[in-house]
Amino acid sequence: MEVFLQQLINGITLGSIYGLIAIGYTMVFGIIGMVNFAHGDVFMMSAFIALIAFLLLTAWLGVSSIALALFIVLIVAMLFTSLVNWVIERVAYRPLRGSFRLAPLISAIGMSIFLSNFVQVSQGPRNKPIPPMVQGEFVLLNRNDYAVTMSVRQLIIWGVTVVLLAAFWYLVAKTPLGRAQRACEQDQKMAALVGVDVDRTISMTFVIAAALAAVAGTMYLMYYGVVTFSDGFVPGVKAFTAAVLGGIGSLPGAVIGGLLIGLIETMWSAYFSIDYKDVAAFSILAITLIFLPQGLFGRPDVEKV
Amino acid sequence: MADGASAQRVDMARALRDAGLTAVLAFGLLLPLIGFLTITDTRNNLVLVTRWPLLFGLVAFVGIARFVFSIAIAPYLTQRRERPVAAPSAARTWMRKWFVSSPIR
Numbered sequence: 001m002e003v004f005l006q007q008l009i010n011g012i013t014l015g016s017i018y019g020l021i022a023i024g025y026t027m028v029f030g031i032i033g034m035v036n037f038a039h040g041d042v043f044m045m046s047a048f049i050a051l052i053a054f055l056l057l058t059a060w061l062g063v064s065s066i067a068l069a070l071f072i073v074l075i076v077a078m079l080f081t082s083l084v085n086w087v088i089e090r091v092a093y094r095p096l097r098g099s100f101r102l103a104p105l106i107s108a109i110g111m112s113i114f115l116s117n118f119v120q121v122s123q124g125p126r127n128k129p130i131p132p133m134v135q136g137e138f139v140l141l142n143r144n145d146y147a148v149t150m151s152v153r154q155l156i157i158w159g160v161t162v163v164l165l166a167a168f169w170y171l172v173a174k175t176p177l178g179r180a181q182r183a184c185e186q187d188q189k190m191a192a193l194v195g196v197d198v199d200r201t202i203s204m205t206f207v208i209a210a211a212l213a214a215v216a217g218t219m220y221l222m223y224y225g226v227v228t229f230s231d232g233f234v235p236g237v238k239a240f241t242a243a244v245l246g247g248i249g250s251l252p253g254a255v256i257g258g259l260l261i262g263l264i265e266t267m268w269s270a271y272f273s274i275d276y277k278d279v280a281a282f283s284i285l286a287i288t289l290i291f292l293p294q295g296l297f298g299r300p301d302v303e304k305v
Numbered sequence: 306m307a308d309g310a311s312a313q314r315v316d317m318a319r320a321l322r323d324a325g326l327t328a329v330l331a332f333g334l335l336l337p338l339i340g341f342l343t344i345t346d347t348r349n350n351l352v353l354v355t356r357w358p359l360l361f362g363l364v365a366f367v368g369i370a371r372f373v374f375s376i377a378i379a380p381y382l383t384q385r386r387e388r389p390v391a392a393p394s395a396a397r398t399w400m401r402k403w404f405v406s407s408p409i410r
Contacts, residue, residue, distance in 0.1 A: 049337045055353045056341070083333050122338045130351055 002146040007270045008263070009140075013154045013223065015262020016161035020216035021239035022246065022254035023168070024209030030185045030249040031205050032097070037108040038088060040236015041115035042210055046081040046217030047227040048119055051128055053077060054221075066134055070156075070222070077214040085210030089203055112232070120229040129226040157219045164215055165255060168208070172251065177204055185249075234278065238265075241285040247298020256296060260284075320375035328368030335363055 021043050028036045053076040057063040063072070092111045096103040134153050141148040172178035180201040183191035192198050220235070221227050242261040246253025261281055268280040288295060340360040346352045393401070 045338070051351075052337050052341045052343065052353065055343065055351065059353065080333070080337055083330075087330065087334060119338065123343055126345070128343050128351055 002141060002143055002148050003270055004267075005141065005148045006146075007266045009148070009150050009154060011263035011266035012259060013157050013262070014266060015242075015259035016157050017216045017219055017223070017258075018235065018239045018242045018261050019255040019258025020161060020164070020212045020219075021235060022242040022258045023251060024213050025240050025243040026246070026248055026251060026254040027181075027205050027209050029243070030251075031181060031202055032093070032104075034093070034104045034108065035240065035248075036093075036209075037105070037236075037240075038092075038111035038115060039209065039213060040239065041112045041119075041232035042081060042085055042088070043213040043217050043220075043236060043239075044227070044229065044232030045084060045115055045119060046077045046210070046214035047221045047231065048123060048128075048217075049080045049214070050074075050077040050218040050221050051130060051227055054130065054133065070133060070218075074160075074215060074218050077218050078211040081210045081214035081217070082207040085206045085213075086203055089206040094199070094202075112236075116229055116232055123229065125229060127226050127228045130221070132225055133222045153223050157223060160215060160219065164212065168212070169251075171208070177201070181205060238278075238281050241281060241288075243295075244285055245288050245295055247295025249299070250295065250297040253295055253297030316380075317376065320372055323375050324368045324372035327371035328364050331367040332360075332364045335360055339363060 021039065024039045024042075025036060028034060028039070050073050053073045054069060057069045057072055063069045088111055092107045093104050096107055132153075134151075134156060137149045137151040138155075139147045139149050172181060180191065180196045181204075183194070183196050184198055184201050188198050191201075220231075238261055239258065242257035243254050244257070245260060246255070246257025261284065264284060265277045265281050269277045272280070340356060342354050342356055343351055344354060
């Protein structure tokens, strides 16, 4: 029971990170029907930007308050990562919008390889460890010599994820930008005819997706304390799995899918084998695609005649 | 003549403005990962070192490339697009029958 509780806490933490990345996949797919395979690498890049901002603030500028440093790091990472994703959309995807269906997908794979190699060359191939940003933990339960704990880092990840998801839900459901996004998701031509600026809406979607990936990247760095250039691939594909599991195109589905993948991964690690945790996560992708192709919350694709 | 000269001046101003904007954008994009390098020092701590010459060199390169594109390459591409399409040569017509184009979906 204690082990289960501890893994539940760990799984929700990991799932929150996957969920934040999965929203980016699902939003972009919803609006332009393309799987943005570079999104995982945008996440990795944001973790690097957060790392550099953290070192700059603590070692150079002498900011001693960790809460203030973390807040500034989050904002800086969101700003720069949004700029990166905005440029990616303008340079690599927008010119291919009227092209054949595979063209943007190939471009996304190319962009993924480019970003990963750019970070490898510019920052070096080694792991970049930092001292723990936040320390401390609470003991929730102590029974049979096993303490169920929740660290302050996990608490921050939960809190930030909940606040961001609430803000994001408000943005999509209640603001003119959210309305424009929903209109573009349904029918881009019709949305343009009724005065929606489709190009701007798509750009803003990429910016929001990057901002959420940047939050996930900063949380990932804070949680694990290390980042390397190849960290975009596996979390990126797992977040994609989460988006598929939840039903690609569905925003609540992405969050639920992320939490499920996080929980499956940690429970598998605890009760079966940690070596095979990625196998378990990716088996979910295959099983979902075979037995539930529209995912948990996705709508079946109806061909209009 | 005066109109042409004025149009050329406007193009030059626009090319300069585009080059400036592109350079600012490149600066924003490259500042974190090119401007700063994370290295491990002798005490095994991760430290930051700056690479300002590389950063400003790349920003200048991007700005100049955009300026050259605006004043030389873009007008050439526009001119080529507006040129009437010439009829395919006899050799090309003969070759075409051996290569059936198929669309990629």
